[in-house]
Amino acid sequence: MIRVIFTLDYEINGNGEGCSRELMVEPTARLLRLFDEYGARLTIMADIGEILKFKEYAERRGKDDYHIAEIRDQLQEAVRTGHDVQLHIHSSYFNATHDGRRWIQDWSEYNFAGLSPRRMGEMVERGKSFLESILCPVRADYRCEVFRAANWSVSPSANVVSALVQNRIRIDTSVFKFGRRDGLVNFDYADAASNMTPWRADSGAIWKQNQQGPIWEVPIYSENRTLPAFLSMNRIYRVLETRRHRIPEDIGDEAKNGNGSAKRAKRRSIGQRLSTFAAKYAWKADFNQCTGRQLIGALERGAKNSNGNGHDLPFVLIGHSKLFTRWNEGTLRPFLAHVTKHNSRFSFGTFDSLALPD
Numbered sequence: 001m002i003r004v005i006f007t008l009d010y011e012i013n014g015n016g017e018g019c020s021r022e023l024m025v026e027p028t029a030r031l032l033r034l035f036d037e038y039g040a041r042l043t044i045m046a047d048i049g050e051i052l053k054f055k056e057y058a059e060r061r062g063k064d065d066y067h068i069a070e071i072r073d074q075l076q077e078a079v080r081t082g083h084d085v086q087l088h089i090h091s092s093y094f095n096a097t098h099d100g101r102r103w104i105q106d107w108s109e110y111n112f113a114g115l116s117p118r119r120m121g122e123m124v125e126r127g128k129s130f131l132e133s134i135l136c137p138v139r140a141d142y143r144c145e146v147f148r149a150a151n152w153s154v155s156p157s158a159n160v161v162s163a164l165v166q167n168r169i170r171i172d173t174s175v176f177k178f179g180r181r182d183g184l185v186n187f188d189y190a191d192a193a194s195n196m197t198p199w200r201a202d203s204g205a206i207w208k209q210n211q212q213g214p215i216w217e218v219p220i221y222s223e224n225r226t227l228p229a230f231l232s233m234n235r236i237y238r239v240l241e242t243r244r245h246r247i248p249e250d251i252g253d254e255a256k257n258g259n260g261s262a263k264r265a266k267r268r269s270i271g272q273r274l275s276t277f278a279a280k281y282a283w284k285a286d287f288n289q290c291t292g293r294q295l296i297g298a299l300e301r302g303a304k305n306s307n308g309n310g311h312d313l314p315f316v317l318i319g320h321s322k323l324f325t326r327w328n329e330g331t332l333r334p335f336l337a338h339v340t341k342h343n344s345r346f347s348f349g350t351f352d353s354l355a356l357p358d
Contacts, residue, residue, distance in 0.1 A: 001312045002303050003349035004339050006040065006287065007148070007173065007220075009088055009320045011047040015247045016096065016103030020054060021067045023322035025074055031324050032078065038336040040348040043084040045148050046075060048127035049093030050103075057098060075131075076138045084350040085135060086146035087127045087169070091115060094123060107248075111185050112153040113160055120163035128167050146171040146218075146351050152179060155187035157206040165214045170358065171351055172215055173316060175207045176222040178282035189282075195222050196302050196313055198356060216356050220316050221302060225283035234328055235289040241323065285315065288323040292334030299338070303345060314354055315346075 010028065012018040028044065035042055054066035075085050095106035109115060115123075128144040135142045147169045154160045154174045164172060177192035193199040193209040200213035207217070285298050299315055306313050339346045347353075 002299070002306070002346050003312055003314045003353050004040075004299070004346055005043060005218075005314050005316045005349055005351065005353075006035075007043045007045050007086075007316060007318050008324075009047065009148070009318065010044045011050055011088070011090065011320065011322065012103075013322060014090075014242075016105055017101075018322065019067075020050075021070060025067060025070045027321045027324040028074060028078075030326075030329060031321070032081075032083065034329055034332070034336070035083075035348075038340050038348075040336055040339070041083055041350050042078065043086055043146070043350050044075065044078055045088035045146075046085055046131065047088045047090050047093070047150070048130060049090045049096075049123070052126065052130060053093050053096055053098075053103065072134055076134060079135050079142055080138050084352070085131060085144075086148075086351070087124070087131060087144050088148045088150065089123055089127060090150040091119075091123055092150075111151075112149045113155055113157070113185070113187075114153075115159070117159040117162055120159055121166055124163050124167045124169065128169070143168075145169055146173060148172070149174045151181070151185045152176065152187060152189075153185045154206050155189075156204070157202070158204050161201065161203045161206060161215060170215055171218050171356070172201065172206060173218045173220065173351075175217055176220040176282055176284050177207075178222055178224045178280070179284075180282070192219060193217070195219060196306060196315065198314065198354065218314055218316060218351065218354065218356075220318050221285040221298065223283045223298065223301070224280045226280055232289060232291050232294065232331075234291065234323075234331060285317040287317045287319040287332055287335070288328055291331050292336075292338075295332075295335040296338045299335070299346070312353075312355060314349070314351075 008028065010024055012020055012023045032042060051071060054068040057066055058064045058068050079085055089112060091112045092105035092107055092110040093103065095109060096103045131144045132142065145168065147164055152174045154172060175189050175192050177189055177195040179189040181187050189207045192207040196219065198216050198218045199209040200211055201215050201217040202208040202210035202213055285295060287295065302315050339348065
């Protein structure tokens with residue numbers, strides 16, 4: 001059986017702009033209503049850095065401009081109705097200030113994996129404590145035990161794994177096989193243990209397997225594909241939104257910590273551009289950017305490649321609340337219908353539906 005696990009990064013725009021009701025609460029409400037039609041389950045990866053700042057803003061200014069009450073109510077209702085909420089961290093928000101229009105982040109803390117062990121531990125502890133404080137009253141057995149770093153920043157891994165273990169986080173879901181970044185955050189997950197099967201993670205390299213590893217890595221499903229495979233209207237929308245809300249151009253030196261480096265794009269020759277087009281890249285099961293047909297194809301390929309495994313396996317999708325449009329709602333329906341129709345092979349689940357030993 002393949003467990004289809006939808007994860008939703010619950011956040012505003014990366015540059016600190018935007019209304020949390022419009023980018024978080026309202027699209028997530030639509031997504032939950034859609035899932036109710038098909039019996040699907042959602043795991044909300046709540047960006048605790050932002051949420052704690054929204055809470056602080058309301059307490060200091062006496063007005064709830066960032067709708068923290070609605071966010072709390074939505075997370076509680078999600079857990080109450082059988083969905084899940086887990087921990088996502090944009091570390092640059094913990095020291096953020098508000099300029100009257102948007103959040104000015106501390107770019108020196110942008111790269112989570114480059115922070116000190118103590119700082120990482122503080123962030124994870126605050127996030128876990130907050131989520132359990134608002135969700136345990138709703139469901140007594142609720143536990144915050146799954147983590148995703150912003151920008152998939154878990155390389156280098158030793159301090160990350162230590163911070164997670166100290167706070168009783170048993171699963172990370174930041175890695176996607178074939179993924180690479182070289183910029184404000186650096187990582188190379190080309191040699192990740194699997195694109196689908198969970199593994200006990202090596203403390204020094206979370207993307208590698210170690211049978212004695214202290215936590216599990218449950219990867220986001222990915223494939224190694226050429227650029228034509230990425231084509232969709234949803235992906236074009238994502239590119240345009242990213243350009244509209246891009247992070248400042250001058251944060252490079254400030255964000256250089258740990259393994260982070262800021263490399264600016266250089267003009268490329270025609271040959272270099274052609275080689276880029278022919279190269280392969282990590283194609284993630286992103287339900288904002290992929291069509292339903294593309295997701296169905298990936299799910300079937302994943303199921304075929306896992307034949308004979310003998311265990312239930314996760315098919316982890318990723319999405320963002322801020323990108324879940326009405327159009328996206330329509331493109332996702334065929335995939336949901338496919339999972340429902342083939343319920344002898346596929347089922348909807350959350351991380352706690354996986355049989356991962358402690």
